[in-house]
Amino acid sequence: MNVSRRTRIQKTYEALFALEDVREIFRRSLPTGLDGGEEREFSEALARVRGIIDGIEDGGGELPSGRVCDGIEVRSREEDYININPIQAAGRLTPEARKAIISYGDGYSTCDHCRKPFRLDKIGRPPVEAFHRELAEFLSMDVARVVPGARRGFQAVTQSLLEKGDFVIVSSLAHYTEFLAVEVAGGVVREVPLDEDNKVTAEAVAEKIEKVKAETGSLPRLMMIDHFDYQFGNEHEVRGIGKVAKDYGIPFLYNGAYTVGVMPVDGKEIGADFVVGSGHKSMAAVAPSGVLATTEEWAERVFRTTEMTGDVTNRRFGIKEVENMGCTLMGATLISMIASFPRVKARTAAWDEEVAKSNRFLRELSRIDGTRVLSELPRRHTLSKVDTTDSFDTVAKTHKRRGYFLSDELKERGIIGEFAGATRVWKLNTYGLTSDQVDYAAGSFLEIAEGYGLKIS
Numbered sequence: 001m002n003v004s005r006r007t008r009i010q011k012t013y014e015a016l017f018a019l020e021d022v023r024e025i026f027r028r029s030l031p032t033g034l035d036g037g038e039e040r041e042f043s044e045a046l047a048r049v050r051g052i053i054d055g056i057e058d059g060g061g062e063l064p065s066g067r068v069c070d071g072i073e074v075r076s077r078e079e080d081y082i083n084i085n086p087i088q089a090a091g092r093l094t095p096e097a098r099k100a101i102i103s104y105g106d107g108y109s110t111c112d113h114c115r116k117p118f119r120l121d122k123i124g125r126p127p128v129e130a131f132h133r134e135l136a137e138f139l140s141m142d143v144a145r146v147v148p149g150a151r152r153g154f155q156a157v158t159q160s161l162l163e164k165g166d167f168v169i170v171s172s173l174a175h176y177t178e179f180l181a182v183e184v185a186g187g188v189v190r191e192v193p194l195d196e197d198n199k200v201t202a203e204a205v206a207e208k209i210e211k212v213k214a215e216t217g218s219l220p221r222l223m224m225i226d227h228f229d230y231q232f233g234n235e236h237e238v239r240g241i242g243k244v245a246k247d248y249g250i251p252f253l254y255n256g257a258y259t260v261g262v263m264p265v266d267g268k269e270i271g272a273d274f275v276v277g278s279g280h281k282s283m284a285a286v287a288p289s290g291v292l293a294t295t296e297e298w299a300e301r302v303f304r305t306t307e308m309t310g311d312v313t314n315r316r317f318g319i320k321e322v323e324n325m326g327c328t329l330m331g332a333t334l335i336s337m338i339a340s341f342p343r344v345k346a347r348t349a350a351w352d353e354e355v356a357k358s359n360r361f362l363r364e365l366s367r368i369d370g371t372r373v374l375s376e377l378p379r380r381h382t383l384s385k386v387d388t389t390d391s392f393d394t395v396a397k398t399h400k401r402r403g404y405f406l407s408d409e410l411k412e413r414g415i416i417g418e419f420a421g422a423t424r425v426w427k428l429n430t431y432g433l434t435s436d437q438v439d440y441a442a443g444s445f446l447e448i449a450e451g452y453g454l455k456i457s
């Protein structure tokens with residue numbers, strides 16, 4: 001039996017889809033049971049599932065369609081390849097999250113057992129309320145809410161704290177969503193310059209605060225700093241910055257888009273007033289998802305409830321939180337986050353091993369003459385920026401496929417996720433790869449380099 005891995009993967013999807021067709025029969029039949037026609041249809045649908053399952057093993061049976069439906073192809077990148085895409089690594093779902101999608105995919109599925117006072121974070125079944133408590137505890141904060149992405153967490157904070165023209169301290173490596181969150185609230189960003197190692201220091205933050213004070217006569221209203229930035233994956237001095245924030249009495253938003261869910265984060269110890277994380281980037285959850293956690297002190301302000309009264313009906317919606325538009329993440333998005341959470345919590349304890357693999361990978365990659373790591377070394381994160389201008393790009397210059405030669409070669413070996421066509425400066429993320437996968441990926445880069453006559457040291 002020599003069935004290709006790709007065929008097996010495609011057939012596995014076909015079997016899952018065929019089971020959905022079985023499931024559909026239940027959905028459109030009477031609760032009292034299947035009638036004659038349905039029973040026949042059911043048998044046929046089940047026989048089809050069996051046929052496909054046999055085919056996973058022996059390669060026989062119908063050819064997989066490779067489609068979810070017309071126009072939508074099956075996405076099997078995570079099964080077919082080793083994916084080193086910089087933003088996708090820690091957002092890959094756990095098996096529990098994938099099962100949650102199957103089960104909770106229907107629109108307002110989380111509302112089945114929603115009871116008074118009718119708010120998402122109060123739902124007891126499935127355990128949404130308990131999850132909120134655990135989330136706060138996980139981050140060492142007092143209160144947590146789920147939000148549709150880290151960006152919506154930033155937005156809830158900026159819209160609650162800023163008035164028009166207020167200044168907000170951000171990093172010179174700040175994510176675009178931090179800019180937008182300030183802009184949507186009418187604020188103005190002021191960037192902290194980087195030091196020579198592309199890091200944001202507490203000292204530079206203090207200097208910038210003084211500058212804003214000198215320029216405007218008042219202190220910035222908020223500071224938002226990334227623990228690890230999205231460009232280099234460098235670690236910034238968040239604890240020192242937390243102290244500066246306290247000294248000046250400026251609220252501090254800790255941006256944990258690249259930390260919450262992969263490494264331990266202790267908001268209190270860091271001195272954060274707000275901790276924001278991204279579910280789809282670092283918590284193995286469906287997009288758009290994220291978390292906003294805060295202290296008792298700030299919760300009332302950021303999670304303020306509606307005070308509006310209808311002029312005709314006199315209606316009020318008492319406990320609905322304004323910034324969260326009442327309820328935030330619904331359905332499979334939220335349940336995927338909850339389903340992944342036990343593993344996510346556990347995996348943060350293995351962060352050192354992830355970092356070790358990241359260092360091992362880059363050590364190997366750096367053996368290719370002319371390859372440079374632009375991120376800080378040794379790595380403290382799994383996201384890294386590399387410069388292969390003097391290695392792979394020298395090949396691209398004369399190759400008929402130009403920069404795409406590298407992605408071609410990698411794909412042939414089952415590796416994807418580097419920016420296709422880029423052979424100068426690009427990013428990668430080794431998070432979640434097994435030791436064998438790390439070695440295999442590193443070995444593949446070396447093999448490709450060797451094949452094109454690049455020097456290996």
Ligand SMILES: *Cc1c(COP(=O)(O)O)cnc(C)c1O
Nearest residue numbers: 149150151175177226230257278
């Ligand atoms: C990815 C990222 C974000 C945006 O996260 P979303 O959850 O997609 O909104 C914000 N900040 C940083 C530093 C990021 O890397």
